[in-house]
Amino acid sequence: MGATVVTVTSGKGGVGKTTVTANLAVALALLGQRVLAVDTDIGLRNLDVVLGLENRIVYDLVDVVEGRCRMRQALIRDKRLSELFLLPAAQTRDKSAVNPEQMVKLCAQLRPEFDFVFVDSPAGIEQGYRNAVAPADKVLIVTTPEVSAVRDADRIVGLVESEGKGPAKLIINRLNPAMVRREEMLSTVDVVEILAIDLIGVIPEDPAVIVSTNRGNPVSLDGRSPSGQAFRNIAGRLMGQDIPIMPIKESASMLDRLSRFFRG
Amino acid sequence: MRFLDRLFQRREPTSRQVAKDRLQLVLVHDRINISPGMLDTMKDEMIKVISKYVEIDPDGVEVTFSQSKRQSRLTADIPVVGPVRHAKKGSERARAARSQAEAGGDG
Numbered sequence: 172m173g174a175t176v177v178t179v180t181s182g183k184g185g186v187g188k189t190t191v192t193a194n195l196a197v198a199l200a201l202l203g204q205r206v207l208a209v210d211t212d213i214g215l216r217n218l219d220v221v222l223g224l225e226n227r228i229v230y231d232l233v234d235v236v237e238g239r240c241r242m243r244q245a246l247i248r249d250k251r252l253s254e255l256f257l258l259p260a261a262q263t264r265d266k267s268a269v270n271p272e273q274m275v276k277l278c279a280q281l282r283p284e285f286d287f288v289f290v291d292s293p294a295g296i297e298q299g300y301r302n303a304v305a306p307a308d309k310v311l312i313v314t315t316p317e318v319s320a321v322r323d324a325d326r327i328v329g330l331v332e333s334e335g336k337g338p339a340k341l342i343i344n345r346l347n348p349a350m351v352r353r354e355e356m357l358s359t360v361d362v363v364e365i366l367a368i369d370l371i372g373v374i375p376e377d378p379a380v381i382v383s384t385n386r387g388n389p390v391s392l393d394g395r396s397p398s399g400q401a402f403r404n405i406a407g408r409l410m411g412q413d414i415p416i417m418p419i420k421e422s423a424s425m426l427d428r429l430s431r432f433f434r435g
Numbered sequence: 436m437r438f439l440d441r442l443f444q445r446r447e448p449t450s451r452q453v454a455k456d457r458l459q460l461v462l463v464h465d466r467i468n469i470s471p472g473m474l475d476t477m478k479d480e481m482i483k484v485i486s487k488y489v490e491i492d493p494d495g496v497e498v499t500f501s502q503s504k505r506q507s508r509l510t511a512d513i514p515v516v517g518p519v520r521h522a523k524k525g526s527e528r529a530r531a532a533r534s535q536a537e538a539g540g541d542g
Contacts, residue, residue, distance in 0.1 A: 318454050325462050328505070354449035361455050365462065367504045 173282035182323030184294030198406030223387020271305035278306035490517025
């Protein structure tokens with residue numbers, strides 16, 4: 172049957188595409204899936220450092236496409252999970268080194284070998300984005316609860332639809348429940364209402380993500396952190412498990428309202 | 436003072452609500468790719484066309500886009516001031532009615 176190709180994209184940069192890709196790949200590998208994570212951010216690769224595999228790169232995506240090595244030589248096996256692999260991006264080239272047709276061909280070649288192929292998209296809506304979306308069976312759009320990120324996500328929702336790759340699924344990253352409670356941040360319900368696409372998960376803002384990224388150990392390796400648990404839940408949903416969205420309390424409690432009322 | 440404001444419901448909208456309102460407005464224009472300026476031009480042309488058939492108050496015309504899911508809807512709220520000139524059988528009848536009204540002045 173072959174792998175499901177899942178493209179992770181966002182429009183805006185810095186919302187957590189690479190973190191989401193790395194963690195979903197790890198979480199699915201923990202569930203016993205054979206997973207490949209492909210970095211298509213040519214010239215600005217980062218999936219390697221987030222996964223902690225930066226010291227093992229010999230060949231990259233562009234080497235494979237241009238025939239300088241065989242596919243197997245470019246795939247890096249994860250040091251912790253034997254079923255997880257990385258295909259890194261080239262660092263010294265640009266997005267035009269690969270085209271969408273080549274990405275479709277590359278993924279066709281990879282499908283029989285894996286259960287999931289994750290494609291980490293660069294920011295933007297230009298060629299890098301088109302390369303990443305071309306082979307997708309499923310598209311995940313990452314946003315944060317901020318006006319700029321949601322606006323860009325809306326552009327991507329429209330683009331993905333017009334390319335016949337929709338409907339995309341939404342991941343809301345870095346939601347701060349306390350700020351939502353104080354009505355200082357867009358809530359999950361707000362973002363879903365505005366973008367009008369299905370939600371597949373909400374990742375709470377969590378310092379553990381930064382700490383784990385510092386060490387090159389994706390946070391979903393540790394299921395005890397709130398974000399790690401959220402990533403594992405999304406991984407389960409991608410496998411078709413019926414896991415309800417993590418209950419992040421959003422409505423202000425009576426006590427909270429009272430205290431705010433008197434604080435002025 | 437803010438305490439009193441709250442007591443009398445003169446609460447400022449929360450930043451969450453402001454963000455949501457601003458996003459919804461900007462996305463209406465993003466999605467249909469019509470700038471506010473182009474919307475004005477369209478409104479002026481609509482007024483011209485409709486005025487051929489019905490007497491309306493051009494200052495009271497409101498043209499807005501709304502969203503339901505990802506479906507955009509154009510709504511025009513046009514106050515009719517004068518009597519409606521019947522235009523049952525197309526533009527010929529309308530033209531006849533208008534010239535009659537202009538000549539007779541009983542419209």
